[in-house]
Amino acid sequence: SFLSYKVAFLLAITSLRRVGEIAALCCDSPYLDFYPNRVVLRPRPTFLPKVVSKFHMGQAVSLPVFLPCPDSDAEKTLHTLDVRRCLLFYLKRTADFRVDRSLFVCFKGPRKGRAASSQTLSRWLVTAIRLAYSAARRDCPLPLRAHSLRAQGASAAFSSGLSLKDICQAATWSTP
Numbered sequence: 001s002f003l004s005y006k007v008a009f010l011l012a013i014t015s016l017r018r019v020g021e022i023a024a025l026c027c028d029s030p031y032l033d034f035y036p037n038r039v040v041l042r043p044r045p046t047f048l049p050k051v052v053s054k055f056h057m058g059q060a061v062s063l064p065v066f067l068p069c070p071d072s073d074a075e076k077t078l079h080t081l082d083v084r085r086c087l088l089f090y091l092k093r094t095a096d097f098r099v100d101r102s103l104f105v106c107f108k109g110p111r112k113g114r115a116a117s118s119q120t121l122s123r124w125l126v127t128a129i130r131l132a133y134s135a136a137r138r139d140c141p142l143p144l145r146a147h148s149l150r151a152q153g154a155s156a157a158f159s160s161g162l163s164l165k166d167i168c169q170a171a172t173w174s175t176p
Contacts, residue, residue: 002131004107007090008121009128010083011041012146015061019125019146021047023118025061025103027091032103038064039084041103122146 011022024047026032031042041061066082067075079085087103094113098105102115116124125146133140 001107003086003090003093004104004116005124005128005131007083007086008104008124010081010086011063012121012125014063014083015041017061019121020118023102023104023116023121026101027098027103028101032087034084034088036065037068038062039087044102 008022011017012019015022021043024043025041026044031044033040039062041063043059063083065084067079068082070076070079094105094107097107097113099113100115104116104121105113106116106120122145126144129144130140
């Protein structure tokens, strides 16, 4: 369960995508491609985004490797947050019980191995945030919503020097 929470959180915070878009991702090529320096994800072709336009339809998510060659212990620890690495591990761990080609699948109960819904992914994201606050021995802000990750991720990207144009494109926003 923690692996599912972690991978969903890392994908949501780094891609700036809506939960519905994340739920539409698939685990097979050509919808999921691993390269040495990045991972590229695409939604299933039948997915209709919130805004149905040429710009929004079938837009790929390309995420670079985080610390590709860690040297120090600190870098090796941070490398555990690499989305590409985590996705590979997640796919390996879910392969034995996966019955659906969706990227995220339920890990227990009667829906084990079946596609995780947008609502399930939202719960996972909120759980991941709560667990992070708990591990840091801090109070969790209220209200806590999965959708808030888009704003937090965009703010972090802007603070690290990404251009507004690149942030808007990643988040599938037409204007800043």
